[in-house]
Amino acid sequence: MQIKIMKLDYGQATTESLLRKWKIDTCQQGEECWCRVIKCDPPLFFVESNRDEQEYCVVRSGELGKETVEHLVKLHNKSLSGT
Numbered sequence: 703m704q705i706k707i708m709k710l711d712y713g714q715a716t717t718e719s720l721l722r723k724w725k726i727d728t729c730q731q732g733e734e735c736w737c738r739v740i741k742c743d744p745p746l747f748f749v750e751s752n753r754d755e756q757e758y759c760v761v762r763s764g765e766l767g768k769e770t771v772e773h774l775v776k777l778h779n780k781s782l783s784g785t
């Protein structure tokens with residue numbers, strides 16, 4: 703058996719992110735912060751030139767509030783399970 707290792711660039715990661723489930727995470731400030739981060743589940747990583755692999759964030763910290771993120775993740779994951 704061979705484990706498939708994908709090295710995606712940012713654009714490819716963006717495409718792939720829409721096919722995976724999403725999960726909610728907190729930013730570095732934790733639960734108390736108003737914002738929430740959306741990541742992929744399983745985690746998705748991408749590589750930019752001359753930089754280490756980074757985890758892809760659908761929504762980064764400081765962009766959207768908790769309630770909006772919860773709503774988006776619910777809708778997105780529901781849309782995946784419906785196909």
Ligand SMILES: [Zn+2]
Pocket residue numbers: 729730731735736737738763764
């Ligand atoms: Zn935050």
